[in-house]
Amino acid sequence: xxxxxxxxxxxxxxxxxxxxxxxxxxxxxxxxxxxxxxxxxxxxxxxxxxxxxxxxxxxxxxxxxxxxxxxxxxxxxxxxxxxxxxxxxxxxxxxxxxxxxxxxxxxxxxxxx
Amino acid sequence: xxxxxxxxxxxxxxxxxxxxxxxxxxxxxxxxxxxxxxxxxxxxxxxxxxxxxxxxxxxxxxxxxxxxxxxxxxxxxxxxxxxxxxxxxxxxxxxxxxxxxxxxxxxxxxxxxxxxx
Numbered sequence: 001x002x003x004x005x006x007x008x009x010x011x012x013x014x015x016x017x018x019x020x021x022x023x024x025x026x027x028x029x030x031x032x033x034x035x036x037x038x039x040x041x042x043x044x045x046x047x048x049x050x051x052x053x054x055x056x057x058x059x060x061x062x063x064x065x066x067x068x069x070x071x072x073x074x075x076x077x078x079x080x081x082x083x084x085x086x087x088x089x090x091x092x093x094x095x096x097x098x099x100x101x102x103x104x105x106x107x108x109x110x111x112x113x
Numbered sequence: 114x115x116x117x118x119x120x121x122x123x124x125x126x127x128x129x130x131x132x133x134x135x136x137x138x139x140x141x142x143x144x145x146x147x148x149x150x151x152x153x154x155x156x157x158x159x160x161x162x163x164x165x166x167x168x169x170x171x172x173x174x175x176x177x178x179x180x181x182x183x184x185x186x187x188x189x190x191x192x193x194x195x196x197x198x199x200x201x202x203x204x205x206x207x208x209x210x211x212x213x214x215x216x217x218x219x220x221x222x223x224x225x226x227x228x229x230x
Contacts (some may be wrong), residue, residue, distance in 0.1 A: 004155075034219070042117075042204050042221035076117070088155055092217075100146065100169065101206075101219060103155035 006089050006104030013079055014112050021087060022073040029091030032065050032072040033101070037086045046087075047074070055102040079111050116140055117222035118187075119205050125228045126195050134190040134225045138207030145188045146219060147173075147180060150202040159203075159224060195229045202226050 006023045024033070031050055035043035047058050049072060051064035056063055062075045063110060072089055086108050090101040117141035126132050138145050143163055148156040158172040162182035173180065177195075182188040192199055203226075206219035 006155075024147070030229045035221075040223075040226075042119075042223045045218060045220065049219055090156075094217075099217065100158040100172070101147075101148070102158070102159060106153075 004089055004091055004102055004104040006107055007086050007105060009105070010092060010108040012110045012112065015079060015081060017079055017080055019076040019083075019109060020073060021089075021090075021110075023089035023104045024071040025091055025102075026070070027101075028069040029067065029093055031092040031099075032063070033090045034061075034063050034072070034074045035088045035090060037088060037106075038059065039085075043088060058085070076109075079109075081111050081113050084109055114208045115184065117177070117205060117207050117221035118209075119225050121225060122223060122230070123226045125230065127230050129194050130197055132192040132195050132227055132229075133186040134192075134203050134205075134227070136190070136205030136207075136222060137187040138205075139220055142207035142209050142220075144208045144217070145182050146206040147188075147190050148221075150204060150224075152201075155212050156204060160192075192227075195227075197229045200227055200229045 004023050004025050033048045034046045036045045047063040052069045053064040053067050060077045086106045088106050089104040092099045118137040120135050145162045147159040150156045160173045160180045161169040167182050177193045179191045202224045204224045205222045208217045208219045
């Protein structure tokens with residue numbers, strides 16, 4: 001089935017550092033989304049991208065929808081301990097209701113105080 | 114994303130028993146999706162439903178699994194005769210109707226963690 005390749009698999013950083021993670025696909029998606037999942041919880045939407053080339057920010061988070069529509073990246077600036085968690089990219093193909101999300105395998109982020 | 118409710122949060126079943134997982138979508142949302150997450154993996158799509166209709170069940174195993182979203186009440190994911198391999202976190206997501214330009218964002222519930230002994 002369709003897969004998204006998400007990297008890196010895990011990151012260990014110091015508080016205050018910037019973080020970058022990305023997702024690539026062999027096929028085109030019309031929407032890219034980034035979610036964060038804390039232990040024992042469901043994914044929480046961070047940023048949604050709807051147009052190729054779009055660059056969107058949400059506080060210290062910035063994400064871009066690749067021009068080819070086959071990739072996206074997420075940057076976190078000046079990381080803080082509460083940024084710890086698993087970050088997932090997700091792609092959505094459809095332009096109508098009912099379009100499933102295809103998820104990457106996640107990036108586990110650890111922030112050392 | 115207040116409003117997507119799932120229960121129970123944790124469910125323990127013995128092999129051969131039935132598991133029933135419930136999901137109440139956010140207010141105003143008429144689209145429900147179920148996803149399964151195995152340990153240390155991403156979420157995998159199972160089924161998409163609208164009120165009283167299964168629209169896409171291509172990600173759901175053909176045997177033992179079923180889903181419904183009745184006119185009244187929550188969506189139910191039902192797993193009959195559970196096996197150990199069914200142990201996973203099951204997430205429900207809901208969305209409003211697709212809007213051009215802003216898409217159809219799916220909001221997730223907290224999940225049900227199923228453990229089959």
